[in-house]
Amino acid sequence: IFFRHHVCISHQIFRLLMRAVRKHAFSKFRFLVVFIAVIGVLLCAVVWSLRAAPVTGIVLPATASQIANEQALPSESQDSDHGTAPALGAVDSMQDVCEQCNLAGKCLAGGQCSCLQGWTGPTCGVLDLVPGTAQPAFHKASRAGVTTWGASAAQAPTGEWYLFASRMVHGCGILTWSSNSEIVQATAPDVMGPYTIVKTLMPSFSHGPHLVRAPNGSYILFHIGAGDGISGVPAEACAEGSTIRPFKRPHAKKVAPGEVPSGDFWIGMAVAEALTGPWRRYGPLLGLRDGALEDMITNPSVAILPNGTALLYYRTTHRERKRTQRHIGVAVADHWAGPYRRLSRVPLFEALAEDPYVWQTGGVFHMLVHDSSSAGYSNPQKYAGKHAFSRDGLHWTVSPDVPYSATVALANGTLVLYARRERPELVVIAGRPAALITAISAQPWTRRDHGFTMVQQLR
Template identity: 30%
Template sequence: MNRFLLSLLIPLCGFLSCNAPENPSGHITDFSNLLLPAPISGGFKMEEYWIWGGSAIKSPDGQYHLFASRWPKQYPFNQGYVYHSQVVHATSDKPEGPYTFKDVALPRRPGYWDGKMTHNPTIQQWEDTYYLFYIGSTYEGESPDADSLRKIRKIYKKPAYKNIRIGVARSTSLDGPWERLDSPILAPQPNGFDSVVVTNPAPYINEDGSVDLIYRTHIRGTGNRLAYARADHPLGPYRRVIQAPISTAIVEDPFIWKQDSTYYILAKDMEGSITGEKHAGVFLTAKDLTQWTLGENPKAYSRTVKWTDGTQTVQGSFERPQLLIQNGRPTHLFAATADGPGGFRNANHTWNMVTPLKQSE
C-alpha cells in the first residue's frame, strides 16, 4: 500500500473500516498537466500592503470579483496578519486580472469574535446568496505597533492567534454589505484533537445547501493536519464528522472542489515529504471525504513558475491555492506568492497571482 495512503487511514481506525479504499477514478488524474504560463501582469497587488490569498468568482454581469487579505507593510509579515489583516474586495474584467481594489469587505467590528482581524477568505455561492468564509480574531487592548510586533517570535502562543475562529458572512451582492454572524461557525474544542487552532476553511457547498468543510488544525508535537466538519446549511451549525484528523500528512492551506462525482483537494506540502519539494502543492482525490488518496501525480504544482513572457522564477512562496470554478470546471489557479528566497521573514513583496488552466476533457 502507498505509504501516504496508509497514513491517511491511520486516524480513522475505530471510526471507520481501515481497509484501503479503491482508487477513485476521478476526471482529473494529474493537476499539474493543467497549468499554463502565468500572466506577468495578472493577479492582485497593492504596493503599500502585504496581500495574501485570493478567492475569485464571476458575477452575473460578467465581472470577476476577488476576495483577499491585506495588512499594511509597516508591520512585519508573519506577526502583522494576526493583528492587522482585513478581508478586501477587488474586481477585474478578466479572470486573470489585474484586479483593482474596490473596498474592505470585512472591516473591524469591535466587540465581536472577529473584532480586530479578518483573513483567509473563500467565496462561494448557493442559490441567490454569496457566502464568504474566513477566519477572524480579537484580543484585549490596543493593536501593537510595528516595533512591538517585531519583538514577537512565538506569535502562535499569543491570545490573538489562540482566539482565531472560522466564520461566514452572507450577501445577495458581491459588493456587499456583508451580514456576519455574531458567533463563529467553528472554534477549537478545549479538550478535542483540534484544541490548538481551527483555521484555513475550505468549504464545498453541495446542491442541497449542505456544506463539507475541510479545515486546518495543529496537533501538539506532530504538526499541521486537515480535519472535516459538516453542516446542513452554509450558516451552520457545523459538526465534526470525525473526532480526529482526516490525514496524518503534514499539510495545510486546503482547497476542495467536486467534479464528476469525485472530490479533490489542493494543499500545501509543509515538509516536501509527499511531493519532493517543500511547500509545493499536493493533489488528493476522494469519493468518501474521510478517506483520501494521492492523485496519479501527487505534485499539483511547484514554486517554480513559468510566466507568459517566457521567463521562469522560483517564488519564495506559492501557497493558499484556490480555484476559480466556471460551469463546474476549474479555469484558473489563484495563489498567494512572495519574492525572496523563501520564508515569511524574507519577503519584501507579496501578492496574489493567477495561473490559467487547460480545460479538462
C-alpha cells in the first residue's frame, strides 16, 4: 500500500500479488497472498476514511464559553435555514452621514458631501490615496524573486508595526496559491515599511491572513488552510517568484452537515495575547457544505460588534454556466470564537466580488472588495475595486464609485499601470482608514504570475 496526499494506490500492489499467485501453484502461498491483499485493501479503506481528520497541532473546537478560559473553541454549527438575522445590539450610528455620500461623508445643503478622513470625490466614494513609490512593502523579498499576495497589519504597544502576509513557497507565483501559500510575519518601524520577514507563522497551505483585535485585547488572525506543511507544486515548476510549468490545482471537498470539513479550504484562526505570539491555532470555524451554493470558501474578514456578536464575511465561489462566479457570503456567531452559522445560502449582494475587507466606523459598516466582474478583470486600471456600505452589516449597498484601481500615482507625478490589484486591506486607526494594503501583479498571469504586496498611505 502506498499512501500520499490521501490517495491509496492499492490496485498496483494487488496486480503484483496476482502475478505472483499465477507463478506459484502452492495453495498455502496463494492463501497468504490473498490474505495480505485483503488486509491491504482494508487498511486502505481505513486511511481513506480518516483523510478528513484534523491536522496535528490544530485545536478542535468545543464550546463557545471555553475560549474565555483559554481552552478549545466551538465547532461550526448548522446553517441557518431561513437566514434569520442576529440581534446585533445597540450601536452608535453616525446620524449625519448619508447614503448619498456612501456613508463616508456628511450631507450638506444643496446635495453636497463633506467627506470623512480617508475619502474623497463628489460623493465620498474614492479612497484619498497619497501618491507613493512603486516599491513593494517587501523590498528585498520581491527583488529576490519571492511572491507575496496581500497582508494585514497592526501596531504593537512598542510602536513597531507587524504585518502578516501570504507568501508562495518554492519560489512559485500566485497561480499556486491554493497549495503553496504560507503565512509569514514581518516587522517595520513604520506602517509604510519596508518590512523584514522574521518568521513563517503558518506553513503551507495557509492563506488570506486577516487580523482583528478582540474585545478582551487578544489578537485574532483569521485565515484559510490547515497549515500542515504540504505544498502541491514543487520547486521544479517555479523560478524567480513565477510558475513556469503546468501543474494540477487541488480542489476542495464538500461534506454533509455535521461532518468536519476536509481539505484546506476552510476558515480557521490563530489567537495570541501579543503580536509577537505565541499563537494558538483553532479550526475549522467554517467549511464547505453540501447543498450550499459554494465550491470554495476563502478570504475571511470579521467584524466584532459591541454586544459581542461576530459577522464573518468570506468569498464564496461556484460554477454557473461553465464560468466561475465569485460572491460574498456571511456567517454569524454570538461570540467571535463561534460557532458560526450561515445567514443565507445566497450571496450577500449580486455584484461579482471577492477578497472582502470589512470595518466599522461610528456604527456604520464599510466593505472593500476586488471587482471580479468582467470589467474588473479586463480593465483593472479603472475597475480594480468596489466599495459597499451598510448600517447593520447585513443589508448592503454597492457604490457605483470606484474606490481604487490598479493605476497607482507616484510622488514624481507619473502613473504606473499594473495588471492586477487585489486583496484590499486597510490599516484603520481610531475608526479611520490610514493606509491601503493590496496585492499587486505587474504583468498578466499568462505571462508572469509574480506578485508583491504594496502599502499606500491615505490622507
